[in-house]
Amino acid sequence: MAHVRLKIQRFNPEMDSAPQWREYTVEAEPTDRVLDALHAVKWHHDGSLAFRRSCAHGVCGSDAMMINGKNRLACKLLIKDLKQPIVVEPMRGFAVVKDLIVDQTKFFEKYRSVKPYLIAEEPPPATERLQSPKQQERFEDTTKCILCGACTTSCPSFWANGEYVGPAAIVQAHRFLFDSRDQGAEERLEVLNKASGVWRCRTIFNCTDACPRGINVTKAIVEVQNLLVAHAKQGSTTDAAQ
Amino acid sequence: MSRYRGGIGQWSWMFHRITGVGVLVFLCLHILDTFLIVLGPEHYNAIIAWYRxxxxxVSEVGLFACVLYHSLNGVRIILFEAWTGxxxxxxxxxxxxxxxxxxxxLPVTYLMLRPVFGR
Incomplete structure (x- = not known):
């Protein structure tokens, strides 16, 4: 066991006028994760510390937060890999509910706005909707999203304009736009082509760097932009032919 | 609030913004100094003499750097759109x-600053 120093941003909107930093020293193994250190603070030093976590194994995406200046999952980051004091803050761009818990209401509104489900006009076949491995490969990368919000809240375009649909919603849209079984492109592209849509991306790559699942978020965004251009070209060709 | 420690992408975007604003400021100045011809050639000549x-x-070297960086970075981003891989x-x-x-x-800075050093 070793001493681990943490510097955590604390904020209770019901009591504090502004966020404040508090430092804690806990006992932890170097191979423990930041989440273990946060548990040590909450369970042995200050029970009022609030943060989200669920599976604690990098699957549910509940414990995304800013650790040493980067968005990460607290359950995937080992203490030995970090400079101390470990600086922990809530994700940027959302209102803070308390300490490290942020209000993700708008995040999920944007997620729902891109219709993240299969839209198929034809009646379902008797068996599965078949798809070749190559067709599945086309959107394989974006199926890995766990909706932690690390990408969206690392994006300077989102910090500047909270209306921006954000990388996470675009990744979700990509997952269905490039699915050979899906027919909802028109509906999704309409949302993504708005001023708050995919064109707000400035190719900054913070989203790709922040993604705990290793999704190439920027590539997905550029592919959706290109799809929009292709649709616009197709539309103008159809209009000219009529 | 601390700084978000983004990688190269964040820095390249930040410089893209700074150089873009730099070029825009020069463009406004340039429109203004060209406009002075309306007030008379003596005003225009007096302002243009400042450029020497x-x-x-040195500022002109900065302007060239801004235009060059902004162009190269712009081309890099366009390439991503053409070849997403x-x-x-x-x-x-x-x-x-x-x-x-x-x-x-390097050569442009040398050529542009040569008159300053009297060569």
Whole structure:
């Protein structure tokens, strides 16, 4: 066991006028994760510390937060890999509910706005909707999203304009736009082509760097932009032919 | 609030913004000094003479740097749109971009600043 120093941003909107930093020293193994250190603070030093976590194994995406200046999952980051004091803050761009818990209401509104489900006009076949491995490969990368919000809240375009649909919603849209079984492109592209849509991306790559699942978020965004251009070209060709 | 420690992409975007604003400021200044001809040639000539001052010569090198960086970075981003697979190599592409930037800046800086040193 070793001493681990943490510097955590604390904020209770019901009591504090502004966020404040508090430092804690806990006992932890170097191979423990930041989440273990946060548990040590909450369970042995200050029970009022609030943060989200669920599976604690990098699957549910509940414990995304800013650790040493980067968005990460607290359950995937080992203490030995970090400079101390470990600086922990809530994700940027959302209102803070308390300490490290942020209000993700708008995040999920944007997620729902891109219709993240299969839209198929034809009646379902008797068996599965078949798809070749190559067709599945086309959107394989974006199926890995766990909706932690690390990408969206690392994006300077989102910090500047909270209306921006954000990388996470675009990744979700990509997952269905490039699915050979899906027919909802028109509906999704309409949302993504708005001023708050995919064109707000400035190719900054913070989203790709922040993604705990290793999704190439920027590539997905550029592919959706290109799809929009292709649709616009197709539309103008159809209009000219009529 | 602390700084978000983004990678090369964040820095390249930040410089893209700064150089873009730099070029825009020069463009406004340039429109203004050209407009002075309306007030009379003596005003126009007086302002244009300022550009020969060493401070302006150095600023012109800065202007060239802004235009060059903004153009190269813009081309890099356009390339991602044309070949999405290149996104994976964005860091390496930034290094190449900066190498091209340095190769262009060295002779241009020498040529532009030569009159300042009386050569």
């Amino acid at each position: 001052h060493p401070v302006f010569r 290149l996104v994976r190599w964005h860091r390496q592409m930034f290094y190449v971009q900066m190498a091209i930037f340095a190769v262009c800046m």
